[in-house]
Amino acid sequence: MSDGTMRRQVLLFILVLSVSSALGQVSYSVPEEMATGSFVGNVAQDLGLDIKRLKSGKARVFTRDSTAYIELNREKGILLIKERIDREALCGEMTPCALHFQILLEDPMEFYSVTVEITDVNDNPPTFVTSDVQLNISESALIGASFTLDRATDLDVGRNGLKTYVLKPNDVFSVKMNSQGDGGKSVEMVLNAPLDREKNDHLSLVLTAVDGGEPQMSGTMQIHITVLDFNDNAPVFTQSVYKASVPENAPIGTAVVTVSATDADYESNGRISYSISNMLDHARGLFGIKRETGEVILNGKFDYEKKKNFEIHIRATDGGGLTGSCKLIVDVLDLNDNSPDIHIMSKSNVISEDAKPNTVVTMINVEDADSAENGKVHCVTNDDNNFILKSTSGKFYTLVTDSELDRERAAEYNITVTCSDEGVPSLSSSVTLTLQISDVNDNPPVFERSSYEAYITENNTPGLSIFTVKATDSDWNQNARVSYILEDSSVNGVPVSSYVSVSADSGVIHAVRSFDYEQIKDFQFRVKAQDGGSPPLSSNVTVKIMIQDQNDNAPQVLYPVQTGGSLVAEMVPRSADVGYLVTKVVAVDVDSGQNAWLSYKLQKATDRALFEVGLQNGEVRTIRQVTDKDAVKQRLSVIVEDNGQPSRSATVIVNVAVADSFPEVLSEFTDFTHDKEYNENLTFYLVLALAVVSFLFITCVVVIISVKIYRWRQSRILYHSNLPVIPYYPPRYSDTLGTGTLPHVYNYEVCRTTDSRKSDCKFGRAGSQNVLIMDPSSTGTMQRIQSEKSILDEPDSPLEVRPLSYLLSH
């Protein structure tokens, strides 16, 4: 077939549809039987599509059935024949015959509908079912009598279909075509001249069927006629056309209709038998007829979706060979026996959670082979909160997102699309699409708490883990990988990083140094949690670290001042009453709370019955009347303990002089310093003296006696001259000798022990004592007292004191 004979008709109409994914439609027309690779149409041009878009969108042809007759050449944007098309196989008698398909594009998903009409080519000749037919005709047949012949069929349509019949020779019979109700034509022979069996009992004719194509094609059938003896009447059907309708899928053996014919002759010439004279290919074998009764029954099954009606020719033959004919038209009734067929044209399996509403997820094509209501389909989705189905035409749906997606809310959707037809009962089918939502870094890490507080006991080992902060991120994978960062800040002017460190992976906070509660009680800083997204998101939290006190400091005694060699003695007059305030032991503890809660106890005393120490205030008082028998020197050992666990303590020696006059005190306190040494050396001196006496006894009696007398006298004189007494009376208890002494010490205590259980402020009267300071070297004492002054704050004490202080020196 040359290109010149082709008649190409290109129809182009672009429809702008409401939904963007179905943009247009284009139609072409091509003859059947074209060679593979033949040009069909330039879709790119006709649809206004760019070649680049065809390539980037991976344009392809989508057809429901697997045979693709047409292919798309993406490089040129043209449609080509992919496989030879036989119109008769594709459409049968149906006209017009067309191929419907879509051109699918991705990114974004869209499709265009293409219709290619297949025009007929005269490639089929008219054919007869049988090439020979035997007829019996009575010699009495009248001129003008007609005899029905089998029709020829031509699979081509239109002008290529069957056109006419030619009968040869045509001296006795001529051929005649009769139009019938269904548009078809029956063919008959008409008798033109009388038959004489005696002259010619056999005739042979050739019937030729020709079509209207170019070149013309034809088919022939031999007709053998036997001329019979006298039979007046041919059978006549009561109706020339019978109609019946049968539901599809009717069982085999179902009676379709009963035809009947009458014959006016008697005997065998009037006995009628029925037969099916002609059936088209597709009807062959489907119907049968009972010879005697004319009942047409179903021999096979038929399907409305394949063939909607059948035409059968029935012949009635009498015993004499005369025939009559009629036609039976069987309409097939549609049943709703096909459920909608859903076909996914294109789909996304994964969609980003930040996809805009109205993003196309899937395109669906749905078909229902039934007709009318049984074939009308409507589709719905089970998740109409997030997705909606838009219909571009009855057969095409696009599933689009209807709202913002959030992977943290739903990471996967199973969307079921259900399509049902409108038949009764309705048939439906469904398809489930799984759509994954991919993550976008849209959630910052969130700390479990809005702020954190942690405690650590002082004197910790550096590197100790104090505490863990934790933040969670509801995104996925890398976007949810949280790292912890210590934010720069300073504590007391030192970067916080020299106090603590934060482990990036685990959020564990470590102490970098050992903390001292006495230096820093608490501090705070910020920790940032940052995810691994791009760009990363972060949040921060305040962490406050509180250092807890440990009992790591012993009480310090401030008064009485403990000096290495000097002796400070409190003086108690022998006239003192019970409860006389001798002195007050003053101590501080730099710890806090229980650890600084001090208690005072008398540990050792020369006379336990004479003094007591106030448990909480450290006041030393007499508990009985002082008597003359009481020793002048009284030595008390007071222990000061804090309340920590374990507790720490300090011991202080309080010297008390019970005397009314200073010389008394003086003599006693001289021994104070020496009697210990004396006692220790006593034994040694005794042994030595005994040895010396024994050795010298006999040899030096007289001389020694005289010398001894002389020595004894000399030593007495020396002793008296080496003991200068310097009584010291301060005119007023103030800065004599340029030193601040007791009152200042007391004031200092008032301020330093405020957090102790009992404030020493009540202790103002503690200064009303007699104070005795004794030191082997007077200058040493002065220096020490002066050095104490540096921590005293108030130079003028309001306290009224009446001390008697002595400074004794060797």
Ligand SMILES: *[C@@H]1O[C@H](CO)[C@@H](O)[C@H](O)[C@H]1NC(C)=O
């Ligand atoms: C979707 O269907 C799959 C397979 O049936 C199932 O494993 C999954 O849990 C379903 N997802 C949801 C969100 O229902």
Ligand SMILES: *[C@@H]1O[C@H](CO)[C@@H](O)[C@H](O)[C@H]1NC(C)=O
């Ligand atoms: C810490 O978080 C607060 C809000 O919680 C924010 O205002 C501030 O800017 C953040 N600071 C830093 C240093 O990121």
